[in-house]
Amino acid sequence: MIEEELVQLLSPEGERVTQADYESTLSGDEIFSFYRDMVIIRRICNEGTSLQRQGQLALWAPIQGQEAAQIGAGRALGPMDFTFPTYREHGIAWCRGIPPVDWFRLFRAVSNGGWDPQKYRHSVPTVVLGNQALNAVGYAMGVQRDGAEEAVVAFFGDGASSQGDVLESFVWAATFNAPVVFFLQNNQWAISEPSSLQAKIPLYHRAQGFGFPGVRVDGNDVLAVYEVTKRALEHARVGGGPTLIEAFTYRMGAHTTSDDPTRYRVDAEVEVWKHRDPVERVKALLVHEYKVKKTALAEVTAEADAMALQLREDVLAMDPPDPITMFDHAYAAPHPLIDEGRSEMIEMGISGGSH
Amino acid sequence: MATTTMTMAKALNEGLRRAMEKNKKVLLMGEDIGKLGGVFRITDGLQKDFGEDRVIDAPLAESAIVGTAVGLAIRGYRTVVEIQFDGFVYPAFDQIVSQVAKLHKRSDGVYNMGLVIRLPFQGGIGAIEHHSESPEAYFAQTAGLRVVSCSNANDAYWMIQQSIEHDDPIIFCEPMSRYWEKGEVDLDNAPQGLFDAAVRREGSDVTVVGYGASLKTILRAAATAEGEGVSLEVIDARSLAPLDLDTMITSVQKTGRLIAVQESPHTASVGSEIVAELSERCFYSLRAPGIRVSGYHVPYPPTRLEEDYRPTVDRILDAVDRVMGF
Numbered sequence: 204m205i206e207e208e209l210v211q212l213l214s215p216e217g218e219r220v221t222q223a224d225y226e227s228t229l230s231g232d233e234i235f236s237f238y239r240d241m242v243i244i245r246r247i248c249n250e251g252t253s254l255q256r257q258g259q260l261a262l263w264a265p266i267q268g269q270e271a272a273q274i275g276a277g278r279a280l281g282p283m284d285f286t287f288p289t290y291r292e293h294g295i296a297w298c299r300g301i302p303p304v305d306w307f308r309l310f311r312a313v314s315n316g317g318w319d320p321q322k323y324r325h326s327v328p329t330v331v332l333g334n335q336a337l338n339a340v341g342y343a344m345g346v347q348r349d350g351a352e353e354a355v356v357a358f359f360g361d362g363a364s365s366q367g368d369v370l371e372s373f374v375w376a377a378t379f380n381a382p383v384v385f386f387l388q389n390n391q392w393a394i395s396e397p398s399s400l401q402a403k404i405p406l407y408h409r410a411q412g413f414g415f416p417g418v419r420v421d422g423n424d425v426l427a428v429y430e431v432t433k434r435a436l437e438h439a440r441v442g443g444g445p446t447l448i449e450a451f452t453y454r455m456g457a458h459t460t461s462d463d464p465t466r467y468r469v470d471a472e473v474e475v476w477k478h479r480d481p482v483e484r485v486k487a488l489l490v491h492e493y494k495v496k497k498t499a500l501a502e503v504t505a506e507a508d509a510m511a512l513q514l515r516e517d518v519l520a521m522d523p524p525d526p527i528t529m530f531d532h533a534y535a536a537p538h539p540l541i542d543e544g545r546s547e548m549i550e551m552g553i554s555g556g557s558h
Numbered sequence: 559m560a561t562t563t564m565t566m567a568k569a570l571n572e573g574l575r576r577a578m579e580k581n582k583k584v585l586l587m588g589e590d591i592g593k594l595g596g597v598f599r600i601t602d603g604l605q606k607d608f609g610e611d612r613v614i615d616a617p618l619a620e621s622a623i624v625g626t627a628v629g630l631a632i633r634g635y636r637t638v639v640e641i642q643f644d645g646f647v648y649p650a651f652d653q654i655v656s657q658v659a660k661l662h663k664r665s666d667g668v669y670n671m672g673l674v675i676r677l678p679f680q681g682g683i684g685a686i687e688h689h690s691e692s693p694e695a696y697f698a699q700t701a702g703l704r705v706v707s708c709s710n711a712n713d714a715y716w717m718i719q720q721s722i723e724h725d726d727p728i729i730f731c732e733p734m735s736r737y738w739e740k741g742e743v744d745l746d747n748a749p750q751g752l753f754d755a756a757v758r759r760e761g762s763d764v765t766v767v768g769y770g771a772s773l774k775t776i777l778r779a780a781a782t783a784e785g786e787g788v789s790l791e792v793i794d795a796r797s798l799a800p801l802d803l804d805t806m807i808t809s810v811q812k813t814g815r816l817i818a819v820q821e822s823p824h825t826a827s828v829g830s831e832i833v834a835e836l837s838e839r840c841f842y843s844l845r846a847p848g849i850r851v852s853g854y855h856v857p858y859p860p861t862r863l864e865e866d867y868r869p870t871v872d873r874i875l876d877a878v879d880r881v882m883g884f
Contacts, residue, residue: 341629371622532667535725
């Protein structure tokens with residue numbers, strides 16, 4: 204039943220699937236570049252887990268299993284589109300051109316942000332589940348008022364889909380016909396809670412009740428995610444209103460490095476999803492259809508390894524900022540309590556390395 | 559100098575109108591603020607003049623009203639949000655505390671979070687439950703926010719405009735019970751800065767600080783006290799976070815006695831902060847402990863009882879007796 208509802212262009216075995224509504228528009232070179240993106244973010248995210256295990260990060264939220272969902276969506280974005288992520292959108296950050304080291308500032312606990320959100324058109328991570336969906340719709344209402352042909356994407360997961368903010372954002376988006384795409388990665392688990400606890404219907408069905416289209420795409424199929432997202436973005440840009448995309452995927456690893464999934468899910472389930480791996484199926488397509496050579500694939504792996512190594516160096520070099528920076532940008536305008544705090548810190552010799 | 563007499567409600571309306579004329583990026587959003595002009599008519603006629611794109615009738619979800627205003631701010635708009643009543647701000651609490659207050663910081667100063675959350679507050683209108691509360695302390699304690707309150711028409715007219723022009727998010731507390739009271743409004747010159755307190759009556763024996771609806775009560779108490787030979791200096795705090803301590807310090811150094819008046823309960827309140835700060839900064843000037851006259855530590859009572867809950871002239875005078883007799 205669920206399988207039939209999925210938009211899929213590439214089977215888990217890497218064979219093309221014909222769909223009535225969608226077809227892949229990507230060239231072999233483009234698919235290869237998607238493959239490269241996926242390999243790199245998987246490698247970098249695995250490095251994140253290692254770094255946390257070695258005590259170098261406060262936390263890490265791995266992405267493994269969701270590479271196709273994020274690279275497919277990320278590569279579909281137009282340069283002027285604006286995105287509102289959670290804390291797990293490393294693949295989107297990669298596609299927006301944000302240097303990987305910047306994704307790690309939050310997890311190294313040296314910043315609560317990490318990059319210039321206006322420069323990259325990718326907002327800072329939102330940790331409170333669902334808040335960003337409303338922020339995205341508000342931003343989209345601004346786009347509307349500017350008469351701009353831009354789309355906005357709100358990213359969230361199956362867990363956050365139960366939040367009032369997400370459901371309110373659906374109401375707002377529908378009422379104001381906001382140019383927003385809701386990109387829901389249903390990775391089946393909200394920490395220990397299965398998606399069946401969040402919804403008794405397929406999550407994309409919810410869109411209909413709010414008055415806009417919903418579509419479920421195979422979130423492990425980068426070709427399908429790309430086409431579905433591209434169309435929804437275009438629909439939003441030209442005034443068509445919101446779309447809910449449910450990328451049906453699986454979190455292969457733990458929720459975060461603080462989590463132990465062996466306590467709540469069975470190995471057999473993970474095994475099933477291993478056969479649907481998003482990276483392997485693109486590799487199969489590249490090898491069989493485009494005759495991509497092993498050496499080319501190995502070059503990508505080597506490139507990813509080199510980037511992970513560089514990232515490791517950059518993260519290890521990432522020192523906590525001077526304590527006095529905690530007062531920077533707490534307010535935009537002068538504030539007496541900020542001045543007071545700064546002065547105290549300087550008098551106590553805490554700041555500026557003068558202690 | 560052009561002055562005119564108008565109610566506080568009309569002054570807010572005119573202030574919003576002027577801000578919208580000055581800056582096309584200023585939007586209003588809230589429940590029933592369009593055709594109806596808001597349940598208190600603060601936005602009366604504005605949708606007709608500025609259109610539905612700038613005066614937005616919102617679906618009924620406070621978290622979304624504030625949450626979308628955040629997104630609009632990121633896009634470069636300045637949204638003045640109307641929360642219909644004090645007791646309905648809590649669904650928006652998460653967005654206010656988690657996003658409004660923190661996004662300027664989290665974006666390293668890139669996002670301008672200039673937005674205004676208008677909050678009708680305090681009691682005295684004989685309403686049913688959830689329509690008379692004083693939630694200002696929740697916001698005053700949150701770093702990243704500023705909280706102000708007007709007590710008269712002239713301040714209403716100017717403070718709303720100053721709040722809209724300000725680059726930090728502002729919780730703008732409007733005393734509902736004073737909406738219909740008339741006052742002189744100077745249309746040319748702002749009386750003072752947004753975060754400055756005002757001495758409303760000079761006196762020599764006791765400094766009484768309050769804000770919003772309490773001001774009128776305090777001034778009545780001061781008139782009565784004068785008849786009894788006690789001189790009260792009355793300060794309108796205006797800015798609840800940050801507090802204008804300099805004005806209060808100058809006063810307490812003169813009077814040596816301090817009373818803070820508010821409708822919210824005592825505990826961890828704006829009044830607590832005033833008393834604590836002045837105890838620390840004016841210790842040797844004080845001749846008696848600073849005390850608070852507040853609402854009681856109970857849920858806001860059914861409003862047939864509210865005049866026994868809100869600080870009254872009698873309760874303020876009783877506090878005056880206590881600090882004078884210490």
